[in-house]
Amino acid sequence: MELSSLLHDLHLSPASSSSSEKPLPSPALPPITELLSRLQEKLIGASTDSETSSLIGRVEQLFQTADPHWLFSPVSANQDDGWAGLRAAYSSLVSALIGCAALPLCEDDCGSLPAAAYQSVPTRAGPVCSALRALLGTLGDWEAGGGARGGRTGLLLTVAPPICVFAVTHFQDQAWTSSSSRAAAQSLQGALLRAGGWRDSPHLLMGDGSQDKAEEGGGGRSRGILGGILDVLQPQLTKDSWQRCEAVKLVFAWTLLQVTRPSLSPHLPHLLPPSLLLSDHYRPENCMLGVRCLHHIVLNTPAADLRQFNRAEVLYQALFKHLYTTEAAVIQPVLSCLLDLLLVLEKAPSSLAPSSSRRKPCRHDDVLRLVLTHMEAEHKVALRRVYASALPPYIDRMGVAVCRHLRRVERVVLGYLEIRDPPEETSRLKILEVLQKTTRAAWPRMASRVDVLLRCLLKLLLDVSSDSQLSDSVRQKLMNQTSLCVKLLDGCSQGTLQPLLQQVDSSCCSSEVLGCLATVTMTTER
Known part of the structure; x- marks a missing residue:
């Protein structure tokens, strides 16, 4: 496709060279802003997919073959106005190109559209990605080569945010993408990084922080486009439109x-x-x-x-x-x-000095209290696992202040250790960890609870040792953690559990359980 043919189709006539700051290529060409504006109008007004596809192809070829000086130089005698007009023209054209592959909108806030609504989007996204890659390739080379004010035209920073939003939209595995459209979008994102000299996506967004953010008209290199992307997304992120x-x-x-x-x-x-x-x-x-x-x-x-x-x-x-x-x-x-x-x-309760307002209840207590209350009544396996896994770090954070919640913790421990959780026994293992952390943090207050907890732990040892559905590794983990809990309780009770445990013999439990109890009677952990 010859450039003159495109100009003829758009009804554009050549301009005199006196309107430009530098001589125009031969033959004389119209102002680039006029051409970009006419292309934008054509893209928006295209009535058929074939017409749109043809226009996108011609735009791509324009960026591949035209003289970069003509493409990226202002035509106004006033430098500031000229660059502002050129940036606005390119911004409008890029928006029109992206609009050719725009996603359909929901008529209300019901949530999502059926997959059939996005059927034509991937085929339209591919050509748009190709045209935008051609623009970025030519613009990136032009600015990197020191074109117009040493590459500080601001054009790249103008077009980069909407192009990045478009690429991210289409390289995700969603109903509106296909393998080919995702590959095209990934390629477009790569072209954007190369055009601005950005290392990766975080660098694209944040830049390197070495350049004055207030500098107007700076080139894309070293500067991030996070603010520009948020400006693009902001109108769509309101309560009524997102x-x-x-x-x-x-x-x-x-x-x-x-x-x-x-x-x-x-x-x-x-x-x-x-x-x-x-x-x-x-x-x-x-x-x-x-x-x-x-x-x-x-x-x-x-x-x-x-x-x-x-x-x-x-x-x-x-x-x-x-x-x-x-x-x-x-x-x-x-x-x-x-x-x-x-x-x-607020500060972690465990980090407060004993004299610090007697560790008044705080938001940590509110969260832990509500979690423990919900755990007591919870019967869904998935939720029990989530609660049990989340509880140990909260107990750690509370430290000795967990004393305010000992009754609830005890009920949770007893209730969760009674219920099997195959195959990995996640809930039981995490609750045994909770018991260990609680015992270490609040050991002076645990002596009065040793009897009921010991009965529960001994029953757990017996159940686990005879459970044929457990794997050997899971069984061993459970028995080791249970033995450790018994050791800690023995330490809280000043060793009063050892005489009782020594009376247990093979007539009432297996040798595996006796081996676990022997580790408790040999050493006592404080």
């Missing part, structure tokens, strides 16, 4: 999870509200995605910034209410996030 396009939440989460401290904190006002919206949704998959985003924010934001404007308290309230859900997949990330968030809100 559910209309399924890809928006995925692109937002992908972006957020790439950003670490210290780059995350300056963008917190734009990152926190969408994360809270996602976490508050009734669909578990959206809720989990939101909680994952919130946890990433907690881990990568200074505590002072989280406490500012009462953000940490808002996060705490948003997460705490999820403890009433019955979805195991939601409870697990919520408890993990809360554990880290609580250190932002």
